[in-house]
Structures are given as C-alpha cells and as structure tokens.
Amino acid sequence: MKVTVITAPNIALIKYWGKENEELFIPINSSLSVTLDSKDMSTTTTLSFNETNEDILILNGKQCPLAKRMTNILSWFRGETKETRPILINTQNSFPTAAGLASSSSSYSAFVIALFLLLNPTHPPTLSIEELSFLSTISRQGSGSSCRSMFGGCVEWEKGSSSDSRSSKAVQICTSAALSDLEILVCVVSSAAKSIGSTEGMQKTANDPSLRTLRETNVPPRLEKAKLSILSKDFASLAQITMDECTEFLHCCSTTIPPNGYLSPISTQIIQAVNDFNTINKNLLVFYTFDAGPNAILFTRTGDLLSFLDYFLRKPITNSSTKRTSVQTKDPICSKF
Ligand code: PMV
Numbered sequence: 162m163k164v165t166v167i168t169a170p171n172i173a174l175i176k177y178w179g180k181e182n183e184e185l186f187i188p189i190n191s192s193l194s195v196t197l198d199s200k201d202m203s204t205t206t207t208l209s210f211n212e213t214n215e216d217i218l219i220l221n222g223k224q225c226p227l228a229k230r231m232t233n234i235l236s237w238f239r240g241e242t243k244e245t246r247p248i249l250i251n252t253q254n255s256f257p258t259a260a261g262l263a264s265s266s267s268s269y270s271a272f273v274i275a276l277f278l279l280l281n282p283t284h285p286p287t288l289s290i291e292e293l294s295f296l297s298t299i300s301r302q303g304s305g306s307s308c309r310s311m312f313g314g315c316v317e318w319e320k321g322s323s324s325d326s327r328s329s330k331a332v333q334i335c336t337s338a339a340l341s342d343l344e345i346l347v348c349v350v351s352s353a354a355k356s357i358g359s360t361e362g363m364q365k366t367a368n369d370p371s372l373r374t375l376r377e378t379n380v381p382p383r384l385e386k387a388k389l390s391i392l393s394k395d396f397a398s399l400a401q402i403t404m405d406e407c408t409e410f411l412h413c414c415s416t417t418i419p420p421n422g423y424l425s426p427i428s429t430q431i432i433q434a435v436n437d438f439n440t441i442n443k444n445l446l447v448f449y450t451f452d453a454g455p456n457a458i459l460f461t462r463t464g465d466l467l468s469f470l471d472y473f474l475r476k477p478i479t480n481s482s483t484k485r486t487s488v489q490t491k492d493p494i495c496s497k498f
Contacts, residue, residue: 162282163209166275167494169199170256170263171309171316172345172458174403174450175384176410179367179376181323186302188329189367190380191320193387194309195340199494201486202256202347204267208275211247219251221258230303234273237299242280257352261423261454265359269307273300274493286495290333293492297331313337313489315391317384334388337488342394344466346459347484350427357421359453365417372413379409396462400448403460407450414453425455430478435459438472457481 171194179189211217216235218227227235231250239245250272258264273296278284288296297308301318309316312333321328366372383402390399414421428451435447447461447469461469466485473483 162279163207163498164275164278165205165207165496165498166271166278167199167203167205168267168271168274168310169197169203169313169489170267171196171306172263172450172452173306173309174399175380175387175406177305177318177363178410178413179363179373180305181320181367185324185326186305186329187323187326188305188318188320189373189376191384192306192309192318192380193315193334193384194306194318195315195343195345196310196313196489197345197347198487198489199491201484202262202267204252204254204264204271206250206252206268206271206275208251208272208279209249210279211249214247216247217249219249221253228303230269231272234269234276234299234303238276238280244280248276248279256347257349259354259358260349260352261355261452261456262347262349263306263452265304266306266310269300269303270297270310270493272303273307274311274495278495278497286497288492288495294330294332295327298327298329301329301331311493313491315340315388315488317388335392337490339391339394340488342462342464343488344461344463345486345488346461346470347486348431348457348459348481349484350425350431350455350457350481355423355454357453362414362417362421362423362453365421366413369417372416375409376413380406397445400445400460403448403450411451423451423454427478427481428455428457430476431457431459431481434473434476434478438469441472 173194175193177188177192181187181189293311297311301308308331311331314336315334317332387402435449446465
C-alpha cells in the first residue's frame with residue numbers, strides 16, 4: 162500500500178521563536194499563521210513499506226539521511242501501532258527547501274499525516290478535525306510551525322500548558338472564506354539554504370533573558386489583536402500588527418551574539434518599496450513579513466493588487482522573483498492506493 166499526502170507551507174503573522182520546554186517542544190508563546198494555497202506551493206509525501214531493511218528518505222529526488230526528529234516520530238508511531246516494517250519516505254517540495262520559506266512546516270505535516278494513514282490501513286483518507294489537531298501535537302516535535310499546516314485558512318498554534326504535550330496544538334481560527342480577499346506575494350530573493358537553522362536561531366533568543374521577556378510580554382496581546390483584525394476583516398490593523406511583530410522577530414534574531422541577520426540588501430529594498438507605496442497612498446494597503454531568511458512575503462487585498470504590482474515591478478529591485486498565491490481552502494489532501 163502507498164499513501165500520498167499534499168500539504169502547504171504556512172506563513173506566520175505572529176511568530177514561534179523559542180521553546181519554553183525543549184523536551185516537550187512547547188513554545189514560549191502561541192503563534193498565528195495563514196496556510197498558503199497548495200496549488201502554488203506544496204510538499205507531496207508518499208510513504209510505502211520498504212523492501213530493504215532500513216527506513217529510507219528520498220528528498221527532492223535525492224537519498225538523504227533521516228533527521229533525528231523524523232526517526233523519533235517514526236519510533237513513536239511504531240510504539241503505538243507495533244508495526245516494525247521499514248518505510249520508504251519519498252518527499253518533494255514544489256519550492257526552495259530550507260530557504261526561509263517554511264518548507265519544514267509542510268514537510269513535517271505531510272510526513273506525520275501520511276505515517277498515520279499508512280500505519281492505520283483501515284482508516285479512510287479523510288481525517289477529522291480532532292485527528293488533525295492530535296497529529297499537530299506530534300508534527301510540532303519535528304518542526305514547530307508544521308502543526309499549523311494541519312489546517313487551511315488561518316491557524317493558531319495554542320501554546321498550551323508547559324508540562325502537557327497534548328495541550329500544545331493547532332486550532333483553525335477561520336477558513337479561507339474569511340480571507341478570500343487576501344492576495345499573497347512570495348518574493349524569492351534567494352533560494353539558498355539558510356546558514357543558521359531556525360532551531361539554533363530561536364535557541365539564542367530563548368536563552369537571552371531580555372529577549373525572552375520581550376516576547377513573553379508582547380506576543381499574547383498582539384496575537385489576540387491579530388485574531389480580532391482577521392475576524393473583523395480590519396486589513397490596516399492586521400498590517401500594522403504583522404509588521405510590528407516582524408520587526409520584533411528580526412530584532413530578536415539580529416541582537417543575539419553572534420548576530421543572526423536573515424535579511425539581505427534586496428529584502429530591505431522590498432520593505433522600502435512597501436513603505437513607499439503605503440506612504441504614497443496614505444494608507445496601509447500592503448504589508449510584509451519574513452521567515453528565517455531573506456525572502457519577503459507580502460499581503461494585499463485583491464482590489465489593490467494591480468496598482469501595487471504596477472508600482473512594485475517598476476522598481477529596480479534585482480534578483481528577486483515574485484509569485485502570487487492565496488490562502489489554502491482545504492485541509493491536507495490525502496490519498497491511499
Ligand atoms: O518550525 P520551525 O522550527 O522551522 O520554526 C519556524 C520559525 C519561523 O518560521 C521563523 C516562525 C514561525 O512561526 O513559522
């Protein structure tokens with residue numbers, strides 16, 4: 162039997178950046194994201210039982226060693242199901258891997274859902290909200306942000322209790338219907354793998370008492386305001402909150418020792434172009450965020466897309482390619498055959 166699962170990466174508006182409990186993968190704060198449309202950016206993972214005597218990972222067509230977190234997740238499932246046969250994991254990203262475009266979020270969500278279906282052969286290919294929410298508590302042990310790719314639309318990763326792993330899970334805040342007006346532009350400045358991985362980068366923030374206090378204090382009220390802005394469709398408020406959050410996140414990265422500067426001069430030019438466009442229009446019509454890398458993710462509304470693109474593409478910003486996408490309508494797409 163083979164199982165194939167397609168999931169999409171999610172982009173955090175309110176970031177996960179540091180763990181409160183490293184062993185249980187409990188974050189310092191809750192986080193909030195939108196899941197991108199899997200038609201534009203996705204991970205496709207196919208699992209089957211392997212004829213040889215070990216688990217094998219083929220990532221983007223190349224055999225790679227399994228990450229420790231993958232083997233931990235495999236061991237957990239094997240403990241639950243008593244299935245011992247080796248597994249062949251074939252996974253493909255339709256966009257640059259480990260380049261600050263949230264590839265780990267779609268990778269681990271697809272892996273965990275596919276594993277669940279492979280090891281529960283009588284389960285139908287559709288999963289319930291409760292099952293996806295439960296699987297989010299497993300996938301965040303591979304990559305924290307992956308728990309939010311269990312759902313389409315806008316998703317919160319609720320921090321939960323720092324001593325109860327099951328309570329730290331993903332919850333869908335709204336489906337993509339509430340975000341149907343939102344246009345997302347993914348500006349790929351560099352597709353090179355980032356030099357400092359997010360695990361290492363966020364540890365530095367979590368270990369710095371003043372940065373940690375900053376996040377513990379600022380994020381909870383900011384996240385509540387972001388949710389309200391989304392639910393009330395207050396674009397300007399969401400824009401301000403997301404850019405404030407992004408500035409704080411980048412500050413946390415760049416003020417550690419040694420500093421961890423993820424932006425490139427081209428990223429800064431993109432920020433400038435967004436600010437200039439908003440200033441000319443005397444309104445927050447476009448906003449940006451970044452993950453752990455130089456690639457910018459821009460958000461605007463359908464009605465403002467053309468005038469922004471017209472302005473943006475005339476700017477002499479070199480070496481960046483821009484792809485338009487929207488919010489994912491569905492939960493992960495699964496098939497068994
Ligand atoms: O999921 P991880 O461990 O790769 O960390 C994700 C970190 C950010 O993408 C920068 C923020 C987030 O919440 O997605």
